[in-house]
Amino acid sequence: MASLVELVREHTALDERGTGHLQRLLASSMLLADLSFSDVLLLVPVQGKEGPAFMVVGQTRPATSQTLYREDLIGRVFESPERPLLTQAWRSGQIVDGERETETGDRARLQCIPVRWDHGVLGILTRESALAVGRRSGELERTYLDIFEKFARMINDGEFPFATQEATTEESPRVGDGVMVLSADGLVEYVSPNAVSALHRIGIHTNAQGAYLADIGFDDTAVRSAVALAAPVTGEVERGADLCLVTYAIPLLKTAKVDGAVVLVRDISDLRRRDRLLLSKDAAIREVHHRVKNNLQTISSVLRLQGRRLASSEARAALEESVRRIGSIALVHETLSRAPEEKVPFDEIVRPLVRTVEEGLLSPDRPVRFEVDGDAGDLPADVATPLAVVLTELLQNAVDHAFPAERSRAGLAEDEVHVRVQLKNEGDVLTVRVHDDGVGLPAGFTPERSGGLGLTIVRTLVAGELGGRMDMRTDGGTLVELTIPLTQSGRR
Incomplete structure (x- = not known):
């Protein structure tokens, strides 16, 4: 569906400033629709088949109504004959x-308000609303309709929407949340039932009608600012740490005067409590990851101390491998301790x-240059952790097995030894390639028949934890390609 800007640009000669005025009016249309209990349409003139016609650019x-x-x-x-009142x-x-007559043959009330701006x-x-036949309007409906008529006059006079109008947010109050109407002198003329309930929740039980907001204990800073600036102002009224109302004060203008x-x-106490709870949980999660990282580092230190006491070189090598694997997991937890979101930037993990x-x-006699290309993007923590271990194993394998001593005797220069890591995130699939320019795989080699612990860990994590697949082949060296699904359905 085309946007207002696209339709106006394609079908009218309005400039950017005029289009901006229509955008601000459309942003206020929910307020107008709720106050008038009606559908609100925004139309612009276009060339019709038989004279003027009008295109709907906002709905x-x-x-508050059907x-x-x-x-x-x-x-x-x-076209003009369809809606002569528009013309x-x-x-x-x-x-x-x-x-006017609706498509179902019923009668509907139609009010057409020219949108004036900059002398045009x-x-x-x-x-547009259904005719209310045989029904008496209550005080709330009469008050809301009266407010709408004032806005309609402001639209026709070019005084609404305001040039400095604030954008609505998730917390912004709406008509259904509660409405208070103030006179030109600042006295409260009307308080809707929901507004009365909101006042009661912050401890204001005094009848507000006929009084000034400040006299009943209501912080009217936002209202006074709106009147002084002749523009809408958002504010908050707090009672202690748990109670909070958000207010949106809109001045009503008449011949450019308030x-x-x-x-x-709107009572947003529950939203604020939820926000505080989320902040508290975030802090707790960060602390958990920080402690896990510290514990893993402690385990690594203990293993290093144990390795120094061992006489067997094979046992020391096994402990060193364990230390590296634990370190890769600790890196993930360190990243999560800084930003405990559901996803972590894997680029902050792969380079360390x-x-x-x-x-x-x-070692000095076996120099290897590493390169990292691409970006894996933000990955779920349950993907980042096993992937970090897998990548560590593949890099370790490349260094241990791709460049035997015979390479130097073959006349290959030291600066030609490379291991390249390539990352590509395609949204639902992550591709990881580890490519070295070493001697390649032995004849008849398959990962499934390999008895090495490193490749066994890689196969287990890729297939079991990540739900992906691994391909190993000789391609100017050894190329390991991992294909990892990033969606839950793809990992089943």
């Missing part, structure tokens, strides 16, 4: 009220792994 259904439209109307064009409002520049009319905002205000209120191999495995 908002009310949360909608007339089940289908999306974005991009639909109404009348466009040509006169005045708000036009009337009725950019389009038409309509509100003539009252509408204050939307390579440095560890360089420092621990290489």
Whole structure:
């Protein structure tokens, strides 16, 4: 579905500033739809078959009432004979009220409001609702409709939406959360039932109607700022550490002067408690990963001490391999201790792994240059941990087996010895390639028949933990290619 900007750019001659005004109006359309209990459409004039026509570039259904439209109307064009009231409002520049027949044959109320800006009319905002036959409106409905009429006048006068309008967020209050209406003098004229409940939750039980907000103990800083700036202002009213209301104060203008205000209120105490709980859990998770990393490093230190006491070179080598494997796992936990999200940037793990191999495995008579290309992106922790161990084993194998002593006797220069790690994240699949320019695989070699512990660990982790597959072949050296699914369905 095309956006407002795309439709306006393709079908009208409006400039960027005019389009921005329409975007701000569309951003406020939920407020207007809920206050008017109506569907709100935003239309711009286009060339029709028989004179002027109007294209729908914005559509908002009310949360406070039923909608007339089940289908999306974005991009639909109404010719002048279909909606004559649109043409009348466009040509006169005045708000036009009337009725129309719906597709089901029922009658609906239609109000057409010219959207004026910068001494011109950019389009038409309509509100459409089913006729209320034989039903008396309550105080809430009458108040909300009266507020909408004030906004309609502001739209027609070019005073709404505001140029400095704030963007809505997840915490932004809506009409259904609670509404307070203030007079030009700042006295409370109306408080909706939900707003009364919100005030009660922060300990304000005084009847607010006819009083100033400050006199009932309500922090009116945001309201006073909105009136002074003649622009909407968001604020918060807190009671202790657990209770919090977010407010959105909108000044009502009349001939460029503030003539009252509408204050939307929402109790976000539960959201704030949830945020604090998440922060607390994040801190706890970071601490757990930090302690796991420290414990793993302690185990590594103990194994190193034990290795120094052993007389058998094979036993010392086995302990050294265990220390390296533990170190690769510790690197993952160190990364998670800094940012305990569900995913970790694997690039922050793979490069320290390579440095560890360089420092621990290489000897002066066997220099090897490592290269890392590509980026694995952010990986789930349950993928990053076994993958770090697998990569450590593959690098260790490359250094131990790819470059035997016969290589130097073959006349190959030392600076030609390379191990290249390539990473490629394709969204649902991660490809890892470890390619050396060594002697390649022995004739008839298969990973399944290899009795080495390193490759056994690699096969087990790749197939069991990662749900992937491994391919080994000779290609100007040894090439190991891992294909690892990143989706849960692919890893089953």
